Amino acid sequence: MKVIDETMSIYQILSEYPFLLKIFKQHGMEKFENREVLEKLGPLLKLKTALSMVSVNEDSFIELLNQAVSDSEAKGDFTLADSPERQKELTLLALLPCGMKMPFSRAFDDFSAEYSRQMNNVLHSLVEGNVNHELSYYAYIDLVTSIDELPDIIISSDINSFYHKSFQENFLNKEYFVNLNSSPMNIDFESIGFADPRAQFTMISANLLVLVTIDELIQGNTRPESWEDLLKAGYRNRVVMRGQDGFFCNGVLLPFYRLYGMEGIKKLASSVYTGLHPSEMVKMIDSKKDDVPPMYIMPLFFAKKIQDKSRITINIPSEGAIVSPVQMLVKKSAVERVKEITDFLCGKGFGKISARAFFPTTNPEVENNLEGIKLYWLGWDFLMNTDIGELKKEVEEVFNAQFRETGGFV
Incomplete structure (x- = not known):
């Protein structure tokens, strides 16, 4: 036309x-x-x-x-920020952690081209980074009430609006989706109860959050051995975490709340100097300046990108590396129609690509090579029995107030 x-x-x-x-x-x-x-x-x-x-x-x-x-x-070329309502035109929507987006896109582009050739049909898909959608796309999801407004497949990252009460009541409780995980899943995740007991989410992978320290800047303090150690008064304004413009990563805040309550959130806010994108953290560490904070909560993927590793330690706190989930929702009504696509996404081939990029896979046939890294997962009891949307607002308000009061830098 x-x-x-x-x-x-x-x-x-x-x-x-x-x-x-x-x-x-x-x-x-x-x-x-x-x-x-x-x-x-x-x-x-x-x-x-x-x-x-x-x-x-x-x-x-x-x-x-x-x-x-x-x-x-x-x-299906459009951006979610401008046209979130157009997601219903898609077969697949993927909102991925920054480090995962590039290897996923390369693998999926190859798959998509072959799929379209064999099926003689275009695969309508959109792959974007998850960052910054908390205030755009995920806010829109809170308003969606019809399953027809959603793509057949949605891959998303972190504890987002798909865990909110409105989405649970409108969709998850009505069992509109299907779990395609192998049972048992990869032992690294089976051991922490990562599989959704309601069989709605298909858990694909995880963005592992670790603590990087610039050892020469720790000074007289001993290096933290636990996440709880970051709450000590002696660490005021000495920690950097993911954040920008007054928004801080829920993938960090919710686990700290789960472990240490609202008082722990206040203490963490006192310890945080500023919020940065993980790539900016890497740049700050590699600057080798001595006036930067000594501790960084960041994804394992980015920690591995630091050039001079002789100056730093990638610490796995005693509670474990924090599991920020990468999950998939597949409409039950579309499961046969999209089987070739979900077989690829859950398959051994993509699992290997994910694991090589330091995003461990749930596929049981793939070795994640975590080298004994302990994992900390929020747990389904907490996620299913908590109004996550309201809790995030409360945590954000308390954290930001304390962050400003104790001299955090925006």
């Missing part, structure tokens, strides 16, 4: 399809990248006139634009 023609204005085209700008730039019309030019000249300039000014063949260029729009719609 033709959606763009020569009578449309440049502004109309690029406002509706901003991803087409790169095609305009490739054909000598890079001036429309300037927002002021686009807003002043764009509404007045028809596509036909613009093409004649740069001597570009009109029919070929319009065909190129329409093909790009068609390809975009076929792939």
Whole structure:
């Protein structure tokens, strides 16, 4: 279907399809990248006139634009931040931890191409990083009430809105989903009771949170042996954790609440100097400056990226590395239709890719090589019997108030 023609204005085209700008730039019309030019000249300039000014063949260029729009719609190209309601167009939505997104995308792109060739049908999917969706997509999920508004497969990370009371009541309690985990699952996870007893979530993997210390900056203090040690008054403003702009990672806060209560949240807030993305933590550590905090709560994937490991220790606190889950929801009504896809996602091949990237897999046929790393999991009793959405709000309020009071840096 033709959606763009020569009578449309440049502004109309690029406002509706901003991803087409790169095609305009490739054909000598890079001036429309300037927002002021686009807003002043764009509404007045028809596509036909613009093409004649740069001597570009009109029919070929319009065909190129329409093909790009068609390809975009076929792939389901959109961002959740802008159009969360369009998730229902997808077969698969994946919101992944930063370190997992690239290896997943490479493997899934190869699978998707072969799947589409064999099935003679486009696999509608969207893969994005999980970071920053707490205030956009996950807020939208709290408002969803119909199973028809969801993709057939959703992979997500952390303790998010899929654990909130509204989603439990509207979907999980009605058993709309199916658990595709092997039983028993990989021994690393079987031993901590990671399988969903309600058989709604399929647990794929975990983002393991560890404590990295810059040993030369610990000074007179002994290196922490437990997560609880971080709550000591002597560690005020000496810890960095995942966070930004007043939001701090629930994958850290909820386990600390579970272990040490709201008083523990206050003490942790006093110890935290600032919130950063894990990649920024790595950069801070590798700067080798002596005026940076000495302790970092970060994913194992990023801890392994630190260049000079002679200066640091990757600590597994006595309670265990915190398990931030990577889980999948598969509609029961779609389970046969998406079987080839879920077989790939739960299979040994992808399990190996995940484990190599330091995201241990639940697949029992794969060796995670955790080298005796103890794991700490919140537990299903806590998740099923707690209003997680309300608790997150309470924890955030208490943490931020104490963080500001004790000199935390935003």
